[in-house]
Amino acid sequence: QVQLVESGGGLVQAGDSLTLSCAASERGFSKYYMAWFRQAPGKEREFVARINWNTDSTTYADSVKGRFTISKDNANNAASLKMNSLKPEDTAVYYCATDNAWGQGTQVTVSS
Numbered sequence: 186q187v188q189l190v191e192s193g194g195g196l197v198q199a200g201d202s203l204t205l206s207c208a209a210s211e212r213g214f215s216k217y218y219m220a221w222f223r224q225a226p227g228k229e230r231e232f233v234a235r236i237n238w239n240t241d242s243t244t245y246a247d248s249v250k251g252r253f254t255i256s257k258d259n260a261n262n263a264a265s266l267k268m269n270s271l272k273p274e275d276t277a278v279y280y281c282a283t284d285n286a287w288g289q290g291t292q293v294t295v296s297s
Contacts, residue, residue: 187213187286193265194279194291201295202269207281207288209262217284219257219264223277223293230280236264249275271295 193205207219220235234255235244243255254267268275273295281288 187215187283189281189283189286189288191279191281191288191291194293196294196296197271199272199295199297201271202267203271203293204268205266205279205281205291205293207264207266209283209286211262213285214262215284216262219255220282221255221264221266222280222282223275224280224290225274225277228277233279234266268293273297 188210189207191205191207193203195203197203216238218235218237221233222230223233224230232246233249234253236255236257238257245253252268252270255264257264276293276295278290278292280290
C-alpha cells in the first residue's frame with residue numbers, strides 16, 4: 186500500500202504564496218497521477234489540481250486556475266502544489282491523492 190506524506194501547510198495572509206509537497210512511498214505507487222483536493226469546514230472535499238505522471242498533463246479547478254501550479258519530481262515520487270495570490274476562501278485542509286491512496290492532510294489558513 187502506497188503511503189503519501191504531505192508537508193508545507195501553514196498560516197499566511199491574503200495575497201501570499203505557499204507551496205505544499207506530497208511524497209509517495211515507492212512501494213505501491215502506481216505512477217498514474219497525483220492530485221490535490223481540499224476540504225473547508227462544513228463543506229465537501231473538492232478537487233484542486235491533478236498531474237498525469239506519464240504525460241505531465243495538468244488539470245485545475247476553475248477556482249484556482251492561474252493561481253496554483255502542480256508539478257512533479259520523478260526522482261522522489263513527489264508532487265508539489267505552488268499556491269500564489271492566496272485568498273481567505275482557499276482556507277482548507279489540503280489532501281494529496283493517488284488512484285489508491287490519500288494523504289493525512291495539511292492545514293492551509295489564509296487570513297484577510
